[in-house]
Amino acid sequence: MNAFAYVTAQTPESAAELAHDDGCFLAGGMDLLGEMKESLLKPKTLVNVKHLPGTTEVQIDGAKCLIGANVTLAALAAHPDLRRLVPGLAEAAAEVGSPQIRNLATVGGNLAQHSRCWYYRHRDVQCRKKGGTACFARQGESKFHSLFTGCMCLSPLVSNLAIALAALDARVIVQRGRKTETLTLAQLYATAWTTPAAHNSLKPGDLILRIELAAAPGARSAYLQLSEKSDFDWALVSCAAAAKVDDATLTGVRIVLGAVAPIPWQVDEANAFLEGKRLTDETARRAAELLLREARPSGDNAYKLPIARALVRRTLMKLVA
Numbered sequence: 001m002n003a004f005a006y007v008t009a010q011t012p013e014s015a016a017e018l019a020h021d022d023g024c025f026l027a028g029g030m031d032l033l034g035e036m037k038e039s040l041l042k043p044k045t046l047v048n049v050k051h052l053p054g055t056t057e058v059q060i061d062g063a064k065c066l067i068g069a070n071v072t073l074a075a076l077a078a079h080p081d082l083r084r085l086v087p088g089l090a091e092a093a094a095e096v097g098s099p100q101i102r103n104l105a106t107v108g109g110n111l112a113q114h115s116r117c118w119y120y121r122h123r124d125v126q127c128r129k130k131g132g133t134a135c136f137a138r139q140g141e142s143k144f145h146s147l148f149t150g151c152m153c154l155s156p157l158v159s160n161l162a163i164a165l166a167a168l169d170a171r172v173i174v175q176r177g178r179k180t181e182t183l184t185l186a187q188l189y190a191t192a193w194t195t196p197a198a199h200n201s202l203k204p205g206d207l208i209l210r211i212e213l214a215a216a217p218g219a220r221s222a223y224l225q226l227s228e229k230s231d232f233d234w235a236l237v238s239c240a241a242a243a244k245v246d247d248a249t250l251t252g253v254r255i256v257l258g259a260v261a262p263i264p265w266q267v268d269e270a271n272a273f274l275e276g277k278r279l280t281d282e283t284a285r286r287a288a289e290l291l292l293r294e295a296r297p298s299g300d301n302a303y304k305l306p307i308a309r310a311l312v313r314r315t316l317m318k319l320v321a
């Protein structure tokens, strides 16, 4: 690990100034410290952002939820109002890693975490994500990799929260210079679709402040994932859904797949197909086909297709259960 300075930011504006061009924000450290130990990142300054005012609480204002970037995943999973209003989000948080990880990992860090691709994580491999010229997963081991990508990198987005928040149509409030900007989840990851070296669309110095989302009356949400191990593991495929449900009829539907693309994977046609329909096994199957229509399995990740189909059906069924 390289030598670095350690400072604690007192305000969001000063955090970016302290990080400058060669520093990193430190939240729970679950991802960042691993990358530093592997010499994948060599920041000159670590800027502790964990205690920034206004970033450590969940506030519920009617059906509006404001979730600070430094709320831990354990707190998110256990929050009684979030479990009631947006159960899909609490379920996604509860599935992350292990209790030890959830006790430290934060919402902002989970959204901004870097690729888990084993080629990217190997200190001696100069892959596309590190500015090299080849995606080694394409000719090599692609078991955990994407079914969809817009660029030469096959590394998928593995943040559980990104998938649940995309289904909930949440907004990510980001401090960018002296201004704050509001991003959809699609915008937060759009750059990773087109740019192999990008993990997300955040620019150097961009600081996630909070998440905002609305839980409309009658709205339901659900999240499911399948992993190789029941604990301490990422999803092979995950699925989140949100909709208003009236007598098993869905409106305002959003269904999203995770760990299959560098972005939360949504297909407008699948959402539109479900709109106003009574959910049956057949409609759920058809939605899954629409979501997976453009899938391009490579090498040994085709097993993700039947898992994704099953998760889409089960997650939708969970909405109406």
Ligand SMILES: Cc1cc2nc3c(=O)[nH]c(=O)nc-3n(C[C@H](O)[C@H](O)[C@H](O)COP(=O)(O)OP(=O)(O)OC[C@H]3O[C@@H](n4cnc5c(N)ncnc54)[C@H](O)[C@@H]3O)c2cc1C
Pocket (backbone or CB within 6 Å): 024, 025, 026, 027, 028, 029, 030, 031, 032, 033, 049, 069, 095, 096, 097, 098, 101, 104, 105, 106, 107, 108, 109, 110, 111, 112, 113, 114, 158, 159, 160, 161, 202, 206, 207, 208, 209, 232, 233, 234, 235
């Ligand atoms: C064994 C294991 C299993 C795991 N399983 C899962 C899983 O199943 N699902 C899942 O989603 N994750 C999983 N993770 C990843 C884990 O959830 C993330 O590492 C963690 O959420 C990162 O949060 P953190 O607060 O520790 O971030 P840090 O490690 O402190 O930061 C991570 C990155 O985010 C940046 N960052 C931090 N806060 C902000 C902010 N407010 N604004 C902008 N950038 C910021 C940092 O600079 C850094 O680049 C697993 C991790 C491990 C080690």
